[in-house]
Amino acid sequence: MESKPTGNLSIDGIHVDMEHLKKGEVNLGTSIMAALFDGGVILGADSRTTTGAYIANRITDKLTQVHDTIWCCRSGSAADTQAIADIVHYYLQLYNVQNHEPPTTEVAASIFQELCYSNKDQLSAGLIIAGYDARHKGEVYSIPLGGSLHKQRYAIGGSGSTYIYGYCDANWKENMTEGECIEFVKGALAEAVKWDGSSGGVIRMVVLTERGAERKIFFPDEDYKGNGQ
Amino acid sequence: MSLRFIPPATSTPSTLPAPAASALSATSIPDTLRAGGPTSLASTLNSRHPLEARLAQWDDTQEKLKMENLRRMFGVQEVARRGMEMKIAGSDWRPAQLGGPSNFHLDILRGVDERIEWEDVFKGNDNTFEMPDFHIEMERKLKMNW
Numbered sequence: 001m002e003s004k005p006t007g008n009l010s011i012d013g014i015h016v017d018m019e020h021l022k023k024g025e026v027n028l029g030t031s032i033m034a035a036l037f038d039g040g041v042i043l044g045a046d047s048r049t050t051t052g053a054y055i056a057n058r059i060t061d062k063l064t065q066v067h068d069t070i071w072c073c074r075s076g077s078a079a080d081t082q083a084i085a086d087i088v089h090y091y092l093q094l095y096n097v098q099n100h101e102p103p104t105t106e107v108a109a110s111i112f113q114e115l116c117y118s119n120k121d122q123l124s125a126g127l128i129i130a131g132y133d134a135r136h137k138g139e140v141y142s143i144p145l146g147g148s149l150h151k152q153r154y155a156i157g158g159s160g161s162t163y164i165y166g167y168c169d170a171n172w173k174e175n176m177t178e179g180e181c182i183e184f185v186k187g188a189l190a191e192a193v194k195w196d197g198s199s200g201g202v203i204r205m206v207v208l209t210e211r212g213a214e215r216k217i218f219f220p221d222e223d224y225k226g227n228g229q
Numbered sequence: 230m231s232l233r234f235i236p237p238a239t240s241t242p243s244t245l246p247a248p249a250a251s252a253l254s255a256t257s258i259p260d261t262l263r264a265g266g267p268t269s270l271a272s273t274l275n276s277r278h279p280l281e282a283r284l285a286q287w288d289d290t291q292e293k294l295k296m297e298n299l300r301r302m303f304g305v306q307e308v309a310r311r312g313m314e315m316k317i318a319g320s321d322w323r324p325a326q327l328g329g330p331s332n333f334h335l336d337i338l339r340g341v342d343e344r345i346e347w348e349d350v351f352k353g354n355d356n357t358f359e360m361p362d363f364h365i366e367m368e369r370k371l372k373m374n375w
Contacts, residue, residue, distance in 0.1 A: 083234070087232075094302060095302075115232050119232070119233055119234065123235070
């Protein structure tokens with residue numbers, strides 16, 4: 001007797017469809033990235049949230065703060081990523097109070113990874129975590145859909161990232177200055193937005209250095225030029 | 230031991246009708262009227278709404294996540310102590326027909342003593358015939374239910 005596979009199973013009834021959104025969920029089909037430079041780290045994201053073909057929010061903020069200088073970029077289901085980020089935010093505050101020092105980026109990434117892996121059958125969340133602390137300077141961690149943890153010099157994620165692998169490979173340099181890195185992230189996200197239908201809107205960035213966290217925003221009608229204010 | 234914060238999609242039915250559904254004088258015989266009418270086991274287990282299991286276990290799952298975080302921070306003694314305090318505070322008992330337990334100390338321990346929600350107004354105790362009978366509860370408490 002034939003029965004249609006339900007839920008996350010793809011049509012062959014055996015493989016799990018990891019991209020599947022649960023009913024009614026809003027999709028953060030996205031371009032996100034984070035990159036190290038000499039003196040800190042930059043996170044960048046587009047600002048489009050879609051429910052199918054409808055753009056539910058064209059100025060979404062996908063860069064979420066989980067501690068003073070630890071931020072994450074969210075892609076996948078908006079609800080799932082917000083729930084995870086809230087739990088990590090709570091836990092890092094508790095860590096700070098208990099241990100009288102701020103948590104390192106590695107601690108934050110480990111909590112994210114454990115949450116994503118333990119609940120991997122119910123979640124659809126791709127995250128990039130980036131943070132700056134005085135001892136380890138800037139660090140970038142990438143957690144794709146299955147819940148694995150990857151420490152990298154720069155990371156790209158989301159549906160739009162597939163179009164910019166070549167661009168990033170060609171333009172990435174070690175030990176860039178802050179200005180060069182802003183141009184690198186901006187250029188990469190502008191290319192991703194050009195090709196991916198689920199990415200668009202403004203380009204948001206957060207620069208993490210020893211000065212703290214600085215938000216920047218670049219508008220499409222100004223061709224993403226502008227000083228970021 | 231794990232950080233599962235999403236309730237599983239299926240659940241074993243947590244409420245079994247056994248106590249209320251046994252006939253008074255012959256406790257091994259099921260009493261259909263007391264059990265709320267003729268229902269089959271199949272109807273209670275099948276065709277549930279997909280969200281029902283998730284919602285029913287939501288509070289428990291969040292509580293478990295919180296206890297797991299506390300265990301990692303402060304050790305298992307913190308979790309054991311909280312469980313012990315809840316058990317001691319839950320020892321006030323009053324029959325349901327007389328209003329049920331006041332849960333005064335339990336509310337303080339759970340941190341909801343200064344909160345009012347709909348469940349405090351609409352308690353679900355307006356129909357005394359749907360709640361356990363006074364005599365049945367007293368007999369159960371005094372272990373007189375042969």
